[in-house]
Amino acid sequence: MKVSVIGAGLAGSEAAWQLARRGVEVELYEMKPLKRTPAHVTDDFAELCCSNSLRSDQLENAVGLLKEELRRLGSLIMTCADATRVEAGGALAVDRHGFSAMVTEKIRSCPGITVIPAEVTELPEGKVLVASGPLTSDALAQRLGALLGADTDLHFYDAAAPLIAADSVDMDSAWLGSRYGKGSADYVNCPMTQPEYDAFWQALTTAEEAPVHGFEDQKVFEGCMPVEVMARRGHDTLLYGPLKPRGLDDPRTGRWPYAVVQLRRDNAEGSVYNMVGFQTHLRFPEQRRVFSMIPALRNAEFLRYGVMHRNTFLDSPRLLDRYYRLKKEPRITFAGQMTGVEGYVESCASGFLTAVELSRRLRGLAPLDLPQETALGALGLYISDASVTQFQPMNVNFGIMPPLDRRIKGKREKNAELSRRSLEIVDRMKEEILR
Known part of the structure; x- marks a missing residue:
């Protein structure tokens, strides 16, 4: 069993780690240090190009819930973020260089992951997970454009x-x-x-x-x-x-x-x-x-x-299914900000989910449908929702999750209950997710 992962950013690093943990051989392609984009300044993996904050760490916030789901499920990115955090009130902020260095060390020393320093201009044969990010190189972007038509022409600007x-x-x-x-x-x-x-x-x-x-x-x-x-x-x-x-x-x-x-x-x-x-x-x-x-x-x-x-992103509701697979060519899976999940933690989450599903398919296991009541499941369902006509990148939020079956007074209290419901589901499914 082998998967080619393109890009060692947050999504690609998380995906490679989760695949290897499940016995899948990974070839991780990363064009640094041979080539960098204008936004990159180091040769490390999972480089944080913009802010060093992973946003709120509180369960009354949807991104705080997403972090906690990932922590409970053994996320590499969350492990490294918690180990390199700097004080930031109720937010999770990290020493950006220490964080990236730790991710790089863990990936390079992980059995089952072979890092290939090369710019990918043609998609490899077999199972491919494209996690090249919103700063995808021109050569790969052109190749994806030929595969997807005009769909990669969507973009926004990041600062x-x-x-x-x-x-x-x-x-x-x-x-x-x-x-x-x-x-x-x-x-x-x-x-x-x-x-x-x-x-x-x-x-x-x-x-x-x-x-x-x-x-x-x-x-x-x-x-x-x-x-x-x-x-x-x-x-x-x-x-x-x-x-x-x-x-x-x-x-x-x-x-x-x-x-x-x-x-x-x-x-x-x-x-x-x-x-x-x-x-x-x-x-x-x-x-x-x-x-x-x-x-x-x-x-x-x-x-x-x-x-x-x-930043470049796909018209994901038309192109991808809930497992981030390309509908017209399921051997190709996408992860990260290119799919329209906006934010560091959301990118990590998409890499985690794609790795779990891809490893299950390779081992002949049935798909694992994380429900919309979980933040991880809600993200996958949002980016693949065909009813969305004007698709734009979006952070995780409680609005993409089903409401509670009872009324709770107070926004913080309601959000805390939504998080409690989600984490109960994750805990029940944990053994199967980690399989």
């Missing part, structure tokens, strides 16, 4: 936030704390008065953007929108988004500021912070000029500027 040296932040103009005092004081909060915000907003909305071929605002995915695009939607938009001051009491005044920019730790040492919600594709000099208008960042040292890159 990464700047990284800042911690010791260059003016802490006389900032303070450490988490929203509503939840958890430990893990964020650097950089407040702005109304006049400071007004000047910042004006500069941001008129700053010069870097040239990005074919960029249109309407193609920007809402979950990773460049901060300047968000600002152009209205003066107060940022105040309800990444700069919202709710729950952040300035210890100097005891009140919420007019606006707050938050910095989150990006490595275990705490020497690097990223600007939360500040994905951008402004020109580098413009980033320095505009972001230095934030009082606490007036002398900031930018270790990496924000970058913008194209």
Whole structure:
């Protein structure tokens, strides 16, 4: 039994690991270090190109539920994320370099996985799992385009936030704390008065953007929108988004500021912070000029500027089944963000599910249909739902799961009960899933 896995990102690494654990021989193709995309900066696997946050770790949040399902089922990515986490309040954030290095070491030392450093331009024979990601190389994208027709022509643009040296932040103009005092004081909060915000907003909305071929605002995915695009939607938009001051009491005044920019730790040492919600594709000099208008960042040292890159995804409801298999050629399976599951954890989840199903088929076992009541099952059903006519990438959410059979007062309480129901199902099916 052999499977060719293309791409050692989050989905490909998870899939390769799960396949090997189930006795399947894996040839894992990864074009790094021979070739990189503009967004990649290291040669490690599972590189986090944008944020270092895997988002909420609370069971009242759907992505928190998805993490817990994966933890209980032996996810490689979750094991490495938990081992390299850095404090981030109620979120799971990681030391991005430590995380990728750990995934790389585990994959390279795993019996049954052979890493092949090569750019794939033609799909191998036999069972193939394509997890090349939204930054698929041009050569492979052309090959997939020939296979799928115009379906790979769909795309959106993704953006990464700047990284800042911690010791260059003016802490006389900032303070450490988490929203509503939840958890430990893990964020650097950089407040702005109304006049400071007004000047910042004006500069941001008129700053010069870097040239990005074919960029249109309407193609920007809402979950990773460049901060300047968000600002152009209205003066107060940022105040309800990444700069919202709710729950952040300035210890100097005891009140919420007019606006707050938050910095989150990006490595275990705490020497690097990223600007939360500040994905951008402004020109580098413009980033320095505009972001230095934030009082606490007036002398900031930018270790990496924000970058913008194209993400490609499939028209999955028309092309794929609930097991992420290509309907017209089932020997080919897709996983990761290319399928329209948006987010690090969701990409990992798709790699996990495809590996479980693919290994079962190879061993002659019946398909394992995780129900829609689970986050893992709901994702697979969402991307294959033929009734979806305007398909767009989406994060996991409780809206794609069936409602409870009884009314529960309070959103948090209801979400917690949805999570409890899901985890009970996962626990009942665990032995068969791990088979």
